[in-house]
Amino acid sequence: MSETRELDARRLLCPLPVIRTQDAVEQMQPGQRLRLIATDPGVKNDIPAWCRINGHSVESIEEQGDEILITITVGET
Amino acid sequence: MSEPRKAIALISGGLDSMLAAKVIMEQGVHVEGINFFTGFCVEGHTHAIRSKDRQRPKRNNALWVAEQLGIRLHIVDVIEEYKDVLLNPKHGYGQNMNPCLDCKGFMVRKAHEWIREHGFDFIITGEVVGQRPMSQRKDTMPVVARESGAGDLLLRPLCAKHLPPTLPEREGWVDRDKLYDFSGRTRKPQMALAEQFGFRDWATPAGGCCFLTDKAYSDKLVDMWQHRASRDYDLDDIMLLKVGRHLRPRPHFKLIIARDEGEGKFLEGYRKQFTSLKTVSHGGPLVLIDGEVNDDDIELAARIAARYGQGRSAPQVALEVTPPGGEPRRLEVEPLHPNDIDPAWHV
Ligand code: SF4
Numbered sequence: 001m002s003e004t005r006e007l008d009a010r011r012l013l014c015p016l017p018v019i020r021t022q023d024a025v026e027q028m029q030p031g032q033r034l035r036l037i038a039t040d041p042g043v044k045n046d047i048p049a050w051c052r053i054n055g056h057s058v059e060s061i062e063e064q065g066d067e068i069l070i071t072i073t074v075g076e077t
Numbered sequence: 078m079s080e081p082r083k084a085i086a087l088i089s090g091g092l093d094s095m096l097a098a099k100v101i102m103e104q105g106v107h108v109e110g111i112n113f114f115t116g117f118c119v120e121g122h123t124h125a126i127r128s129k130d131r132q133r134p135k136r137n138n139a140l141w142v143a144e145q146l147g148i149r150l151h152i153v154d155v156i157e158e159y160k161d162v163l164l165n166p167k168h169g170y171g172q173n174m175n176p177c178l179d180c181k182g183f184m185v186r187k188a189h190e191w192i193r194e195h196g197f198d199f200i201i202t203g204e205v206v207g208q209r210p211m212s213q214r215k216d217t218m219p220v221v222a223r224e225s226g227a228g229d230l231l232l233r234p235l236c237a238k239h240l241p242p243t244l245p246e247r248e249g250w251v252d253r254d255k256l257y258d259f260s261g262r263t264r265k266p267q268m269a270l271a272e273q274f275g276f277r278d279w280a281t282p283a284g285g286c287c288f289l290t291d292k293a294y295s296d297k298l299v300d301m302w303q304h305r306a307s308r309d310y311d312l313d314d315i316m317l318l319k320v321g322r323h324l325r326p327r328p329h330f331k332l333i334i335a336r337d338e339g340e341g342k343f344l345e346g347y348r349k350q351f352t353s354l355k356t357v358s359h360g361g362p363l364v365l366i367d368g369e370v371n372d373d374d375i376e377l378a379a380r381i382a383a384r385y386g387q388g389r390s391a392p393q394v395a396l397e398v399t400p401p402g403g404e405p406r407r408l409e410v411e412p413l414h415p416n417d418i419d420p421a422w423h424v
Binding site for chain 1 (some may be wrong): 112114118136137139140141143144147148149150151152153154316342346
């Protein structure tokens with residue numbers, strides 16, 4: 001099982017969580033997973049859109065109070 | 078077969094850059110998008126903060142455009158570098174604090190650096206001659222090409238026929254005959270082309286792509302600089318200027334008053350950096366104090382804060398005053414009478 005990287009994007013407003021995700025994914029290998037924690041509800045649209053255009057997949061989106069947790073798997077680029 | 082030529086398209090999220098990218102894609106060029114985040118972009122932000130906007134489906138327009146076009150999008154954080162553009166624009170400001178000409182030059186320069194690093198051949202923008210009073214005039218279009226260093230690697234497909242042929246045209250990477258000759262402020266040709274490509278539902282930001290074209294925002298920015306030792310700023314400053322009601326009752330401090338629950342929640346995150354006020358005897362907004370304050374200032378701030386809460390007509394209102402990261406203390410004040418709130422305090 002490959003490791004899951006964590007990314008804390010709480011209090012950042014879109015598009016910063018997307019930029020941080022993009023920069024983190026650039027350093028990762030296909031198949032690795034990234035778990036993002038954010039508070040801007042915009043990430044629920046923006047992260048999946050960003051994943052779709054860049055060939056990554058969203059595994060889950062969970063909401064815990066004001067926090068949104070999104071897990072993505074890095075695709076082949 | 079030779080590899081297709083590669084172009085990077087500046088994608089703002091609006092219609093023009095979307096059309097420009099599509100026109101070049103139609104010519105068999107491989108196109109990817111680039112979007113620069115200066116901190117002032119209209120994207121999301123306040124919509125994510127204000128309660129009334131939270132219910133509305135929100136999307137990042139640049140990402141949406143890229144998805145419609147089926148291209149990749151690179152979003153670049155230029156917050157730090159952009160400071161110099163905004164603080165020292167060689168060509169000055171537009172109607173408000175928007176340094177559009179320097180801004181365009183900066184973005185094209187960044188795109189030029191990007192294509193060199195990534196092995197791309199040229200740059201596309203959605204600019205149209207005569208569309209914007211400052212950055213998109215016939216005499217300023219060459220300024221952007223020259224000062225960005227991109228020179229004739231900068232192609233504007235929507236108005237290329239009004240401009241000298243660029244390298245991609247001269248080399249035959251793109252067919253100049255299939256480029257356009259749009260000019261002026263009319264949007265009709267863009268609408269027709271959008272129709273032809275089957276584009277619907279694109280974003281039409283009023284005023285422009287960033288907050289700097291907004292008068293109320295620019296006023297707050299200038300006010301902030303006038304009352305600080307230097308004209309600097311950081312990302313928190315930019316964000317806070319977008320949120321709440323700003324009142325400056327004294328030159329050395331101002332109040333940021335949440336206008337709804339969403340803003341209150343957002344401002345909560347800043348209580349470690351600012352003295353904050355919250356009414357406790359009655360409902361009321363969270364208020365931050367920006368500036369160095371003494372006890373008299375705090376009392377005035379508390380009376381103003383009380384004025385914006387539900388106890389506005391009560392004889393006395395109790396508040397908690399919390400210094401940055403410190404313990405709250407209680408204060409009882411009489412809400413300020415509306416006539417005593419000088420309209421000039423509103424930033
Ligand atoms: S409106 Fe803002 S982002 Fe657009 S060119 Fe002008 S300064 Fe730059």
